[in-house]
Amino acid sequence: MERTVYVVPHTHWDREWYQPHELFRWRLVQMIDELLDHMERHPEYRCFNLDGQSIVIADYLELRPENEGRLRALIEAGRVVIGPWWVQPDEFLPSGESHIRSFQRGIRFAERLGGSLRIGHCADQFGHIAQMPQLMRQLGLTSACLWRGVPDGIPGWSFWWEAPDGTRIPVLYLRNSYSSGWRLPADVEDFLERVRRQERDLRKGLPALLMNGTDHSRMEPHVPELLARAAGRGYRFELATLAEYERAVLAAGIDEVVHRGELRSPDRSNVLAGVLSSRMVLKQRDFEVACALERYAEPLELLAHLHGGPDGSPALRHAWGLALENTPHDSICGCSVDQVHREMLPRYDRAEQLAMQVARESAAHLIRRMEVPAQGGLAVFRPVQGAPAAIEADVPAAWAAFDALRLPGGEVIPFTLEPLGGGAELLREDVSPRGALRHLDFLREQRYDVHAIEAMDWELGDGHLRVTTTVGPDITVIDDEGFRAEVRSIVRAGLAETAEVAVRESERARLTAVLPPARAAGLELAVPIHGAAAGLEPAPGGRRLRSGRFDVRMSGASLRIRDRETGLDLDPALVFISEGDRGDEYNADILDDGVDEPVSVTVRGTRSTPAWQELQYTLVYDLPARLGPKRRRRSRRERVLEPVDVAVRLWRGLPLIEFRVTVDNLAQDHRLRALVPLPFEPERLLTENHFYVAERPLAPPPWNGESAEQPPTTFPQKTFAAVEAGGRGLALLNRGLPEGELADWRGRKALALTLLRCVGWLSRPDLRSRRGGAGPTVQTFDSQCPGRHRFSFALAPYAGGWHAAGIAPLAHGWAFPPIGWATNGHEGSLGSWLPLAGLEGDAALSAACRSGADGAPLVRVYGGPAGGRVTVDVPAAGSAAAARVDLLERNPVPLAGEAGSRAFDLRPWEIATIRFEPAERP
Structure with a gap:
């Protein structure tokens, strides 16, 4: 029988990489212009797959709006295929919610233009997360199509991929890459030889595939005629879409091979593991902006909406668009030219500005309707339930008259107040009385x-x-119209002969406190009171901290921690190590020259307050300045002194030790890591990843002896990694630091957290960790990460297993802390506690937002390792009808309940979205 060969014309379009976005976009416009002209004139060139992301169409139409009708006609006819992603992101670095929003936006955009591909096309992502099969199935996708990360243990061209919750999806494996049919020769014999190379390990009856395209490739107009000439030579050729190839593979049968979990093996294709730590500032900014959107802005906007508040969805929609533009694999991965990454930072800034403004406006709507006593209060939004959390908030300096906060449930907690300054006069001007009125008009x-x-x-x-106006960050209730009327009556009555206007800043202070576990995500009013809480005892010495649980002390250059509850002794507790890195933005290439001994240690002292104790010290390291001229070792004579400032904080009521680290990076070509040497030989290694916690092998897989890239020893993580042995564990929490490793240090195992990886090249062809280049050999000075950097991480010892010890909610409560706004005393109809979403059962909150399709309230959760019965309570939704829906908010399954409470069953690690019918707006 003739084997059918599917030839799929396509392009993979990196929006920015070795050129900035606008230059790649101009090439895109030229490519699509040529494609439209050719396809309209040549019906035999029947189809073209425009990557797996819809944003390239939006990019094109911004410059060619007049061609929307032409493009729409080809999409509706199924000849041009777009979607399902909005952007093709790196899968490990952005948040899980960002992947859902990218799919939702991409599919909805494509459907508006005529139709979306229903295959999870993942052409070039640097490996794939474990929960992707579940995400794709819940989005109505019928298969995944991918290349990187597949191990040698998968023999053929298709397999089943299983997510942690048990969801399976068939995989169309691009075994020879998404470029297997690029630049097809015009000569038939040469072409047939190319076809025969696609048949390795291809079982009988299965169709072959040629992906006719590559990065930024244009159409090849000769292909239909070439296929016609090659017909009858042992093969049947089809110019096809990915969907047509999928139908043929499904009809032939997916290979009965099941892969469970993430795909991150370099056995057959590079996964470029070093991108987890290239240009770390991008990873930190992505974490911060995702937190602003997912944890603050969206939940507060939803809560305000349920209480009749303003519509912030247009701003959030735009903010999400800006944030998603930074998630493609060449962008968030930090593996492009400097200009690309310089342009990313303003996108993050703009997205964060909008998110925090929507959060503030939503909070203001609620705060102004709360009943607040005369002394004022602090309106605190808690995004995470089930764990204590520290809050740091800007409040009036006059709060120095108080020393504690009373919460709605009656709990009283001490706070610390530190002066922030303020009080500056922004304007003072002599004006006429009517000039004062004109001032007020503005x-x-x-x-x-x-x-x-x-x-x-x-x-x-x-x-x-x-007339004096005081400005600042508080959300207050003032009768500005009444105030204007009073001043207007004075001026009209002629009581004022002269006038002056002034504007001054309020005097500020920084409040810090530890809040007990929240009953639900929601907004609560904390009222300042006096004399209700005692402070901690002073720190026992200039080099030591002591709380009810932890002892922390400096001994020489070594930090030591004892946890009296678990009996763990960390000695040393924290080590910084600089290692030479001769790698590039894609892969580390670490030299065996670690520097972990500082040349000087300065203990700057300790502080003890009612909310926390802190030990501060500075380490100075004598480091080689850069690689030597032959790139074999670091410079010996040229050296720099690199200071590392450390603040170790014990929060009253938080079962962790927090570290705030500032590094003035002067060295180049090195990797700087924080190591936690372990007091036991680990038996389990766990990492939080997207919508689940993975148990990882204690040792990396061996090299197969053939792959171009060495297997990665580092692992991706979200907010924590943990090790366990003998009924005890130690978790290392982080904010926006996605690369960890179980490393060796002086004969011991250590949990390693990468802080900086500083290299000077986009790609190098001369690495030991990877053969050949992964991109153009271009120098990138900014990727040396010069200047000041700040990092936050924490240690949490625990007894038993991570799940029973509550490590996940503790990590989330620390990584996504409460935020608050001070307000003045005023009357209101709302109480002091406004819950948004509460959970009962083994589940965590992923999103509380409004639908991007119709504005309906949505709550998304995912199960823990036990699964079982889960109850979601959204009191403000009242008696609104609710249904469980998929990730496109379709296929509703009604849920019975009342007063906003709904119960349902979850498999372990299963994702569930609850949709409440939108209420009628007055």
């Missing part, structure tokens, strides 16, 4: 320029009118 929407108005006062004496 103070609208409780704003003065970029400042929020906190208070407005007038004073009249001896015919002189003084």
